[in-house]
Amino acid sequence: MENVFRIKELRYVPRWLVFFIDVSIVSFSILVSNLFLENLGVAINFNEYQSQKIFLTIAVNILFMLVFKTYAGIIRYSTFFDFFKIVWSSSCTMIVMLAIDFTSKLIFGIFLDLYHELFLFFFISVFLMFFFRMMVKRVFKIFMAPKEASSKIRIVVVGIEGESVSLGNAIIHNPTHPYQLKGFVNTESTSKKAILLGCKIYNKREFLKINNLSKQFDAVLLKGCMLNFEMEEWTNFALSKGLKVLKAPVINNTHEGSIIGDIRPIQIEDLLERTPIIIEKENVGNYHFDKSVLVTGGAGSIGSEIVRQVALLNASIIVVVDQAESPLHELKLELLEKFPNQRFKFILADISNVYRLEKLFEEYDFSIVYHAAAYKHVPLIEDNPHEAIFVNVAGTRNLALLSKKYIVNRFVMVSTDKAVNPTNVMGASKRTAELFVQSLQNSYGNQTKFITTRFGNVLGSNGSVIPHFRKQIAKGGPVTITHPDIIRYFMTIPEACELVLQAGTMGEGGEIYVFDMGKPIKILDLAKKMIKLSGYTPDVDIKIDFIGLRPGEKLYEELLTNHSTTVPTHHEKIMISKDPLMEFDDIEFLCKQIIRSTIKKDGFQVVKLLKVIVPEFISNNSEFEILDKIPEHEV
Template sequence: MVNVFKIKELRYIPRWLVFFIDISIVSFSVLTTYLFLINLHVKINFTEYSNEKIFVVILVNVLFMLLFKTYAGIIRYSTFFDFFRILWSSGSTLLVLLGLSYISHVTLGKPVYLYPALFLFFFISVFLMFFFRMVTKKIYKVFMGAGNGFSGLRVAVAGVEDESVSVANAIIHSPGHAYRLAGFFSARSDSKKAMLLGHKVYNKKELLKNDHLASRFDAVLIRETMSRPKMEEWINLALDKGLKVLKASDISKVTEEGLVGSIRPLQIEDLLERRPIKIESEEVKSTHSGKSILITGGAGSIGSEIVRQVARLGASLIVVVDQAESPLYELKLELLEKFPGQNFKFVLADISNHYRLESLFEQYRFSTVYHAAAYKHVPLIEDNPHEAIFVNIGGTKNLALLSKQYNVDCFVMVSTDKAVNPTNVMGASKRAAELFVQSLQNSPGNITKFITTRFGNVLGSNGSVIPHFKKQIEKGGPVTITHPDIIRYFMTIPEACELVLQAGTMGKGGEIYVFDMGKPVKILDLAKRMIKLSGYTPDVDIKIEFIGLRPGEKLYEELLTDNSTTIPTHHEKIMISRDPLMEFEDIEILCKQIMRSAIKKDSLQVVKILKVIVPEFISNNSEFEILDKTPEHEVCQ
């Protein structure tokens, strides 16, 4: 039957049909009123003009229906707003007819319409028009439920506030989605017997005590605008009861019809112990507008997001450099479609190739350089330290020197918290790069601002723990963690890139900017919550295994060195770290030495020199720990 009438495809009843039905209801109400009067043996005035009187009643009603647009609402979304439209229309009709009756009563001695009859007609017509809308709304709901076979996730909406009710209403009336409203959850103690939109409101205490009650639902829906404590309460309750967690957008940002489409599973970003920080600045826009910008590592997680954000700022040219061919090509296709008016240049190049880079600086005369290219995987770099020297140190050196040579306004280097008190080659190589970049700030003839940004792990970046855990969960486990006590700071990719862009405008040169990343997250807790969000029980459905710390890995990361001092900025979430510096001549000599050792692939000598450049570099769980036991590092000159 559903397929025959195509209820699912019918978005709304045509307005002309609603108007015609309303006229029919008015006509029926008039006849019903007359029938009442006849059966009660009430004497009717001017019976010889009965047809004309009926015509006037219907005509006046139709005129006010057109005026108040009683037919304009979509029936399945009928509310008391539509009821008030009907009241205004029928009430105005009643007043006009009462006026006509009074005039005829004064002039002719008797009213053309009996006063009680007019009030009876008013109540019958109002009731029937609103009843028609409510019945149609209910029938639509029943047919939609039958069409879906009452399938879909059984969703409980958290909260009974107006926004929660609006979200629930959208779920009820929006066709073709994967959700079915099953009730409301409330922390209020007076909600035990309450009903909303025909569904029961369940008290939070009942849910905590009764596991069978929770089995009536598949998911809990929270709102984006909920306070953080409330959101955490409902997330914890849902995960403890084995329910999925969904999140609805702010209703002020979407239409009611689009509200259901905005519902999504809870993201890992929502599990951060802080709200994402947005940095907005007109200065950022003016710095990039009409300028030529270079972004290295542009096809990576951080680099590609920097490209997207810069593309919104009106740069005259964005040159994207990366040595990964396929990711660079995919990014090119995406950006050309998303930003058709932006001038891009996509360059396949290795930043360790000085001559290739110099041709770009010579041709495009960059105003700003964002340096995000780097090797970052700790275990791989620990096994191949010479490669980190070529790219992380040598590539950075090439870009920084060329920026100085070609008078680039601002050079911003993307660094990592692993550069602080490093325990691995990757972190030490990034710290060495930081030292080289900083050393150029006060070098003779320099006019470029050299700035470094340092932050922790980025959610969703290539090779990070989050996508790794997701893949392991999708395969049914186990989820592997190096150590039960390991902790990390996390931030989102957009946040990281906003910091990079903001730093370019805030800095005077030579600074290392660090971000207030909130509380560190215990990786074991993160893994458990990810497993629960996927609808599984940790160590029952999905096993968690501890595999031991990898070479060079430490239990916790730091954003500041022991010898650094923190200086606040005008933004409360951004600080400046004043780390120990090196003179350009000193680090230039050491960089040349380490490059020669890297060319020879002499790993031990490479790490030896690296420990001279970065004295706080103490290897952990690595073959290079032997170097830390030597009283003095013998460095080849």
């Protein structure tokens, strides 16, 4: 039978055939309704014109079939939308024929009495056309489903609430996508016979006890609105059972048609994200509205996100400065497309060039400066300490002094937790920059509010550990970790930048704001979870190698120095760190000294001076450790 009809080779029922069958059903329905009325003994007026009435009804129905295109859908994928088109077509036919009956009686005094025939015809024709479509769907499913199902990912959806049902419906009604709905898991007790969308509802407790889950399912689908701890719990369980973990978009933010296309494998970033931060959007918006804003390091991970968020606040102009040509060009193309009404200026410049920067301050009269430009890679900076001074110290000094000179309202510096009790040149250079920026607050004639923000690692930033691990896993390993006990704090890029903007508006000048980074994460655990999420087994499919701490690297990072305390603010995620200060004249003298040493490219002299400026700077796993053994009076 399969070979005769070649159903497996048939992609869809041709439209002309659907149209012909629908017309046949309409004709059959009229004849059946008339026959039924005759058998009931219902009198039919003008029986001699019965054939004309039948042809007129068919003609009107064909007209509305063409109007509503009832034949145009692919029958095997019919939904209730197609059913409603049939209902509209038949309803309009009935209304027009009743109008003809009423007009005939009103003008000619001839009452055709079509009421009984039309109502009966309506129900019979709608039922038969819908039944025809359901039968075609069933036939295709019988012959095509085994072939299609073998290549589809068998999904169990977590939850039976409205969003979960919407996900299930989207999977069912998008058969061209590679998913097959196999069930739902309910966290509450459920009858063993409970069915939803034709699939079984599993009780969570019973579901967790099923042996060989991977034989029945391929993946667990999590809702986009699921809380972080729930997502982590289900991910850990699914991975332990050999199931993939997929994440759906938040349906409120997604068009129904794109739900399936937006389903993706869960990423480590999804599990590390915390409760969304609430910022004072109105207050932040007021500070930026119609203002001229400068963002240095604007093509970097943090800088570019600050630019994107400021672009939403209707600044008069955003000047983006970076020395990296290609990233700046790519950012320009992105921003001009995404924010066509925002005025931008993209400047290719090095912040260590004070003459280049001064031209910008003269021209644009900045109200706010976000200083995110910095060299940040610890091992590279340890090998090239003079470059850290040029950018992290001299560059910051240039921008801060120009901000004071041109009476910028707010100068917001992006710092790092590596500036706290630094063990490397990068951290010490950033701590020096912090000290210089703070010292300007109480310097003679200053009217600018100098504010520093300090936080840890951001997820997905350029050169961070997560993209690095992802590349290593894609290559088949090994994944390299410096030490089995190393831990780090993590924060998402948007979250960090929102807090930077919030802190910038809160500051009265001279503060170092530290952010609540949540709980620290062990990098080894992070690597293992990323390997599992990629469908591999750690140390079996993907090897993990420990390569030793890099020069200047710590096992853990800190947000506060040994001599600092914190003061809470009205924002629960932001605190003020009370760190030791330096007078402007003192730090200015030392900065000039270290810049002179940098010009001579005397690395050891540069680091010696850093240790004078930042006494808590103790080198770790570095060639500069020898300097920590020299008596203080010799330094």
